[in-house]
Amino acid sequence: MRRRGLLVATALLAAGTAAPGIMxxxxxxxxxxxxxxxxxxxxxxxxxxxxxxxxxxTRIGYQTMGRLNAAGDNAVLICHFFxxxxxxxxxxxxxxxxxxxDAIIGPGKAIDTEKYFVVSADTLVNVNVPDASTVTTGxxxxxxxxxxxxxxAFPVIAMRDFVEVQKRLLDSLGVKRLxxxxxxxxxxxxTIEWAAAYPDFVQRAMPVIAAEIxxxxxxxxxxxxxxxxxxxxxxxxxxxxxxxxxxxxxxxxAWKIVTLHARDRLWAKQYDRKLPEGxxxxxxxGDRFAIEKWLDDAAAAxxxxxxxxxxxxxxxxxxxxxxDYPSLAAAxxxxxxxxxxxxxPTDRVFVHDGAQEFIEVLxxxxxxxxxxEVTGPLGHLNGVVGxxxxxxxxxxxxAE
Amino acid sequence: MRRRGLLVATALLAAGTAAPGIMxxxxxxxxxxxxxxxxxxxxxxxxxxxxxxxxxxTRIGYQTMGRLNAAGDNAVLICHFFxxxxxxxxxxxxxxxxxxxDAIIGPGKAIDTEKYFVVSADTLVNVNVPDASTVTTGxxxxxxxxxxxxxxAFPVIAMRDFVEVQKRLLDSLGVKRLxxxxxxxxxxxxTIEWAAAYPDFVQRAMPVIAAEIxxxxxxxxxxxxxxxxxxxxxxxxxxxxxxxxxxxxxxxxAWKIVTLHARDRLWAKQYDRKLPEGxxxxxxxGDRFAIEKWLDDAAAAxxxxxxxxxxxxxxxxxxxxxxDYPSLAAAxxxxxxxxxxxxxPTDRVFVHDGAQEFIEVLxxxxxxxxxxEVTGPLGHLNGVVGxxxxxxxxxxxxAE
Numbered sequence: 001m002r003r004r005g006l007l008v009a010t011a012l013l014a015a016g017t018a019a020p021g022i023m024x025x026x027x028x029x030x031x032x033x034x035x036x037x038x039x040x041x042x043x044x045x046x047x048x049x050x051x052x053x054x055x056x057x058t059r060i061g062y063q064t065m066g067r068l069n070a071a072g073d074n075a076v077l078i079c080h081f082f083x084x085x086x087x088x089x090x091x092x093x094x095x096x097x098x099x100x101x102d103a104i105i106g107p108g109k110a111i112d113t114e115k116y117f118v119v120s121a122d123t124l125v126n127v128n129v130p131d132a133s134t135v136t137t138g139x140x141x142x143x144x145x146x147x148x149x150x151x152x153a154f155p156v157i158a159m160r161d162f163v164e165v166q167k168r169l170l171d172s173l174g175v176k177r178l179x180x181x182x183x184x185x186x187x188x189x190x191t192i193e194w195a196a197a198y199p200d201f202v203q204r205a206m207p208v209i210a211a212e213i214x215x216x217x218x219x220x221x222x223x224x225x226x227x228x229x230x231x232x233x234x235x236x237x238x239x240x241x242x243x244x245x246x247x248x249x250x251x252x253x254a255w256k257i258v259t260l261h262a263r264d265r266l267w268a269k270q271y272d273r274k275l276p277e278g279x280x281x282x283x284x285x286g287d288r289f290a291i292e293k294w295l296d297d298a299a300a301a302x303x304x305x306x307x308x309x310x311x312x313x314x315x316x317x318x319x320x321x322x323x324d325y326p327s328l329a330a331a332x333x334x335x336x337x338x339x340x341x342x343x344x345p346t347d348r349v350f351v352h353d354g355a356q357e358f359i360e361v362l363x364x365x366x367x368x369x370x371x372x373e374v375t376g377p378l379g380h381l382n383g384v385v386g387x388x389x390x391x392x393x394x395x396x397x398x399a400e
Numbered sequence: 401m402r403r404r405g406l407l408v409a410t411a412l413l414a415a416g417t418a419a420p421g422i423m424x425x426x427x428x429x430x431x432x433x434x435x436x437x438x439x440x441x442x443x444x445x446x447x448x449x450x451x452x453x454x455x456x457x458t459r460i461g462y463q464t465m466g467r468l469n470a471a472g473d474n475a476v477l478i479c480h481f482f483x484x485x486x487x488x489x490x491x492x493x494x495x496x497x498x499x500x501x502d503a504i505i506g507p508g509k510a511i512d513t514e515k516y517f518v519v520s521a522d523t524l525v526n527v528n529v530p531d532a533s534t535v536t537t538g539x540x541x542x543x544x545x546x547x548x549x550x551x552x553a554f555p556v557i558a559m560r561d562f563v564e565v566q567k568r569l570l571d572s573l574g575v576k577r578l579x580x581x582x583x584x585x586x587x588x589x590x591t592i593e594w595a596a597a598y599p600d601f602v603q604r605a606m607p608v609i610a611a612e613i614x615x616x617x618x619x620x621x622x623x624x625x626x627x628x629x630x631x632x633x634x635x636x637x638x639x640x641x642x643x644x645x646x647x648x649x650x651x652x653x654a655w656k657i658v659t660l661h662a663r664d665r666l667w668a669k670q671y672d673r674k675l676p677e678g679x680x681x682x683x684x685x686g687d688r689f690a691i692e693k694w695l696d697d698a699a700a701a702x703x704x705x706x707x708x709x710x711x712x713x714x715x716x717x718x719x720x721x722x723x724d725y726p727s728l729a730a731a732x733x734x735x736x737x738x739x740x741x742x743x744x745p746t747d748r749v750f751v752h753d754g755a756q757e758f759i760e761v762l763x764x765x766x767x768x769x770x771x772x773e774v775t776g777p778l779g780h781l782n783g784v785v786g787x788x789x790x791x792x793x794x795x796x797x798x799a800e
Contacts (some may be wrong), residue, residue, distance in 0.1 A: 051683040215671035215691040222692045226653045230630045271615035283451040289616040
C-alpha cells in the first residue's frame, strides 16, 4: 500500500500551518532532500480504549527516516498537530512539499537522520479523512460489525489512546527506547502524555507550543467544534451515506476559528483596512472585510479535505489530555526527566502565562528543564513553521 | 415612559459581565444608593448614517445622575460594552441591581455625581431588544415605510454613528463640553471615536479594556457572529414574524464565544477536572465537561434576552471602528489631549501588546497619556467589574 502526500500539503497551506509566502521562505533555506519517503500502514489490530470500548481493527499510517540501531535506542518519535498527519519530514513524492518540521529533521539537520531513526504516525481520529496519504481509524472508518461507517457510535478516544497505538507501532518496529519524543501543539500534548505514561522509555521530551489543557482550554475546544453541531447537514454525525451532503459550512466555520486562533496580530496586519474587490461593508451588511474573505476561503478549502465527525473526536481527545491523572502536577511527578520546552510568546491558544505555569510544574517535579522560545508573526503556528532557528538548541539537547 | 432594569441585570449575570460570587463582592463594598433613576427616551429623529443611509425615526434610551451646571461643562458620558446598555450606574428600581460601573460613579465616588452630570445611553443596534429597559433603534425596530421590522434591510451602523446620536442627546440636554468620556470595551472604542470626532468638546478620555480594531480583531468579531448565520432559524434575518422561532441556538453559540473570550484562565480554574452530574465525557461523545455545561447554560440564558440580527449589526459597528480615518495614528493626531488608558494585562480580546501599541500611538501623537491597569481573575471583564480599586486614579485624573 502506497499513498502520496499531495493533498495534505494543500490542506496545510489552506488553513493549517502557513500563509503563502511565509512557509516557503523558511523551507527554501533548507537543502533539497531528494529521497522520497514511503507512507506505510500499521495494522494495530483490536484495541481497547481508555474509556473501556473495543475497536476490532485499528490502523494508522506512518513514515520513517534513518535506521534503527541494534540496541533499538536511537529512535525519535514526532507527534503531529491538530490538523496535521505523519508528514513531519521528507517528501512523499518527488515534486511534493516537504514535511512541516523538515527544517529540523533530516540528514545532517538538528534531528539528524544519519544518527536517529525518526518515526511519525497519523493519530487515531485524524481529521484528514479525504486525504489519500492519511491512514487513520475513526468515526469515518467502517465498523466491521455493521459494514457501515461508525459515525458518532465510534468510541471516545483520549490523548492517551494516541500514545498507546503509537507504542504498539514502535514495539513492532523494534524500538526499545526513544531518544526524543517531540511535536508541536496537539503533538506537544502527545509528547507530555508519552513522558507521563512511559518515563523510562522516553529519554527526552520536547513539547512545542503546548501546555496544560485546563478548563479554559476545554472551553475553547468546545467553541472550535460548536459550528459543526449547528450545521443541519451534520445530522448527529450521520452524513456518510451516498447522496447526503457533509456539514461543510459548519466544518469551515470550525476551521476558521482554529485558523485565526492559531495565528496572531502581526500576521493579520497585511489585511488592515483592506477590502476585497467589490465589497463595501460600511454600506452593505452582507459584505466582507479582507480578513474575513481570506478566512472564508481558507476555511472552505480546509473543510473539503477534512471530516467533521473526526474534528469532534479530535477535540475530545484534546479535552481528555492527561485524563488518567488527578492533576498535571501528579502526572509530571513520575514523568520522564529531561525536557526542552518551547513556547511561542505570542501564542493565543496556549497563552504565555499558561506555558510558564507548565514549565514551573516541571521544575517543581524536579525535572531537568531547559526552555527556548519560537518567534515570528504567526503566534501559535510559529511552533510549526518557525523551528529552523532552534536547530542548534535541539541538537545540543539531543547530545546531552 | 418609564421602564425598569430588572431584565438587564439578569442578562449581565448570565453571560455578560460576571460570574456569580465575583461581581456582588465588589459591589458590596459600596454604600447602597437609595435613589432610583429614571430611564428616559431620547427621540433623535431622522438620522443619516456614515454609510449614507437614512433612518426616519431614531430613538435611544438614556439615564443621568447629578446636575448640569450653568456653563454646561461638568458633564461626563459613559459608553457601554458590547452586550450592555445605559445601566452603568445607580438603580432603575428599589430592589434591582446597581449599574456595572456603580463602584466608581455616584455621590462621593470617583466620578462624583455631586460634582458631575453623568449621562449614559443605549447605543443604536443595541443587542438587548427583549429587555424592557433598553431603548434602541436597529434591525428589530419597525421600519415606518413598511410597518414591519427592518431585519437585515436596516442600514449598516458604524461606531461613529453611535457617537453622532449621543452628540444629539448631549446637545438636547444642554451639554457644552464633556469633562470626561469613558467606557469599557465597546464603550472604550466609543470613547476613542468621541476623542477623534470632537477633540475640543472632549476634555478627557478614559478608554478601558479597548484598543485598535485591526484586521485581527475584525476576524475575531466575524468568528463571534458566525454561529448566528449558521442557524437555519436565522433565515437571512427574517425571523420576526409571528410563529417563527428566532435563531436562539446560533445566538447562544455566539454568546458562548464572547463569554469565554472575555474571561480568563484564572476564572476557569474553578471548573478544572469537574464533571456535571451524570456526565462522562471520557466514555460518551455527547457528554459535557463542567466548563462546557456552564457555558451552555449561561449562553442559552443570554440568547433569550438578546436579538440575533442586532448582534450582527453590533459586530459590524465594531468592525467599522474609526472607519472615517486612514489609520489609528491619523485619527489620534487631532484627537482630544488628555488620556487615562486602562488595559487589563490578562485581556484575551484586546491583548496586552495591542493595548501597549495603542498607548504608544497616543504618545507619538503628543497626547498627555496616563495609564493604569485593571486586574482580577476575569481577563477582559476585569474592566467591567473590577474598577473599584482605580477610583483614586480616576478621581485624580478628573481633578487635573
